[in-house]
Amino acid sequence: MKEFLEFFSFADANIRYVTIGSVLLASSSAVVGCFTLLRKRALVGDAVAHSVLPGVCLAFIVSGTKNPLILLFGAFVTGWLSLILIDYITSRSRIKEDTAIGLVLSVFFGIGILLLTSIQHSGNAAQSGLDKFLFGKAASLVGEDLIVFGAVAVLLLITTILFYKELKLLCFDVTFAKSIGFPVRSLELLLTTLTVFAVVVGIQAVGVVLMAAMLITPAAAARFWTERLGVMLALAAVIGAFSGISGAFVSYTAPAMPTGPWIVLIVSMVAILSFAFAPKRGWVARMLRRRHNKIQILEENLLKLFYQLGEQHEDYFSNRTLDNILTRRNIPKTQALNGLSKLKRQGYIQRHPDGWALTREGEIRGKRVVRLHRLWELYLTQYLQLASDHVHEDAETIEHIITPELEQKLMEELNYPALDPHHTKIP
The missing domain is CATH 1.10.3470.10 (ABC transporter involved in vitamin B12 uptake, BtuC)
Structure with a gap:
């Protein structure tokens, strides 16, 4: 001193x-x-x-x-x-x-x-x-x-x-x-x-x-x-x-x-x-951002899967077992359970004795992810002239980062379409 x-x-x-x-x-x-x-x-x-x-x-x-x-x-x-x-x-x-x-x-x-x-x-x-x-x-x-x-x-x-x-x-x-x-x-x-x-x-x-x-x-x-x-x-x-x-x-x-x-x-x-610690560009911030993005993608993929399962019989709020989920999408069981637990805390799904079911909020969010996926597939086939069987993987990535403004622009550019390139309904 x-x-x-x-x-x-x-x-x-x-x-x-x-x-x-x-x-x-x-x-x-x-x-x-x-x-x-x-x-x-x-x-x-x-x-x-x-x-x-x-x-x-x-x-x-x-x-x-x-x-x-x-x-x-x-x-x-x-x-x-x-x-x-x-x-x-x-x-x-x-x-x-x-x-x-x-x-x-x-x-x-x-x-x-x-x-x-x-x-x-x-x-x-x-x-x-x-x-x-x-x-x-x-x-x-x-x-x-x-x-x-x-x-x-x-x-x-x-x-x-x-x-x-x-x-x-x-x-x-x-x-x-x-x-x-x-x-x-x-x-x-x-x-x-x-x-x-x-x-x-x-x-x-x-x-x-x-x-x-x-x-x-x-x-x-x-x-x-x-x-x-x-x-x-x-x-x-x-x-x-x-x-x-x-x-x-x-x-x-x-x-x-x-x-x-x-x-x-x-x-x-x-x-x-x-x-290391700068709030936006530092290593820690980037690591946390990647972790957050990974969790968000997992959550949206689960909600999309629940919505797609509901599309089969137009029954979006029925219970889905863990086996149903893991059969349709290759997600590690531990990650799937963690994602389902977080979605439950957020109010997007409900836990029942015989499985999991969408809430109204979860159905809305799942519907949007499905809509973005199919809109982007249609955009790639119409404007980039890609084959319909070559657009799924790209849409799997882009669907998680499309903003509401870009979503609206896609709808206008595609003239508010009803079907995607696979002739599936766009919700």
């Missing part, structure tokens, strides 16, 4: 620099990463992160100092050139984008390692600590770094706000953007520049190796929680900021722990939790 209070009081200047710097880096990178993710260019961040190293080294060789502004300018130049080169290779050759990314990434990073090795053996005392761009060292951030990072982060956020509509259209419908006269190429260059800025700012905290995670992971986590781009941007920024603060706190309480890797580890944990 003492360490917690000491950290969040922000009395220590070093704590302030590291925390604010980490938050700015993580949140601004996350916002830009959303557009990169939506354009399905997640690997671009990794390519840029590895391509900035030669720029950092060249800037140091030319200037002879470790001024963060000069180093970041050099990183920006080579990072930007790497993206331009990827686009050029992809558009002017038969090489696909993933291959071009791999080529550019490896070549630029290899040149960067050679330059860094040369600097380390040059005897220049000023080169000490230059290798932090490889693995990051957020704990070494000082006030001068914070000013540069803050300016770049504000620039990224302001540009994103000003060009929000254009970038949104670029991500979701490039063809429409071109058709209405948007300068798509210029917008792509703008997004490229923003991506490079985000990576260049972040490498000093987490390094070139982990920067791709900072760019993409918060965006991927936010994508699981919402379908709206504005909300996704805000969530990604919050996730990035939270991981920045948490990483700095862990590094403070355990000094041997590096800040940058902990930021990445925490944002990865948030992403895993999002992948």
Whole structure:
């Protein structure tokens, strides 16, 4: 508790620099990463992160100092050139984008390692600590770094706000953007520049190796929680900021722990939790939805079967034994009993000593499932010209997902038919 209070009081200047710097880096990178993710260019961040190293080294060789502004300018130049080169290779050759990314990434990073090795053996005392761009060292951030990072982060956020509509259209419908006269190429260059800025700012905290995670992971986590781009941007920024603060706190309480890797580890944990527990798109939600759909299909199949048994003698409310049900439809006995019990609780069937019988509500629901099945069979035979003996299996699936609106449209399109392709009455 003492360490917690000491950290969040922000009395220590070093704590302030590291925390604010980490938050700015993580949140601004996350916002830009959303557009990169939506354009399905997640690997671009990794390519840029590895391509900035030669720029950092060249800037140091030319200037002879470790001024963060000069180093970041050099990183920006080579990072930007790497993206331009990827686009050029992809558009002017038969090489696909993933291959071009791999080529550019490896070549630029290899040149960067050679330059860094040369600097380390040059005897220049000023080169000490230059290798932090490889693995990051957020704990070494000082006030001068914070000013540069803050300016770049504000620039990224302001540009994103000003060009929000254009970038949104670029991500979701490039063809429409071109058709209405948007300068798509210029917008792509703008997004490229923003991506490079985000990576260049972040490498000093987490390094070139982990920067791709900072760019993409918060965006991927936010994508699981919402379908709206504005909300996704805000969530990604919050996730990035939270991981920045948490990483700095862990590094403070355990000094041997590096800040940058902990930021990445925490944002990865948030992403895993999002992948698992997001309400609509998470693994758990999908698993529950599949289970619910499976139960619903079982229930509707049972009600349909009761109705079809009643059609034989136009007696829909007579008792049906379990043997009658299992003989007509291949359903495991345990599943059938579970389904019948649930339908009884819902009021669709009644339990009698000698069997099960439909209620009025069950007869209505069973009739609708049968109607949808036969309507879809008729639609397939009339509009897709399928043979009548080839439509049953497809109707078995579709009958469970047809909405009332689509049901009405089917009735209108088929002119309120009386018989299905097998000359059976449509209820």
